[in-house]
Ligand code: SF4
């Protein structure tokens with residue numbers, strides 16, 4: 001059975017809104033937020049948690065170790 005994610009966390013203190021995680025995700029789980037945070041960054045937001053297969057690509061490619069995926 002395909003793996004499922006329980007939760008995806010983006011640490012707002014570490015993330016700098018580079019969007020690498022969005023571009024490497026093969027399942028369209030993440031998108032750019034519509035509003036900037038207090039530092040002026042568009043953080044990634046989870047738009048389709050169900051689609052996540054816990055492949056880990058977003059975590060591996062994040063240069064700031066800001067995103068973590070918790071398996072169900
Ligand atoms: S673990 Fe994989 S499928 Fe899930 S959000 Fe990250 S890149 Fe996308």
Ligand code: SF4
Nearest residue numbers: 015016018019021062
């Ligand atoms: S790759 Fe990391 S730093 Fe870049 S937007 Fe995603 S979570 Fe933030």
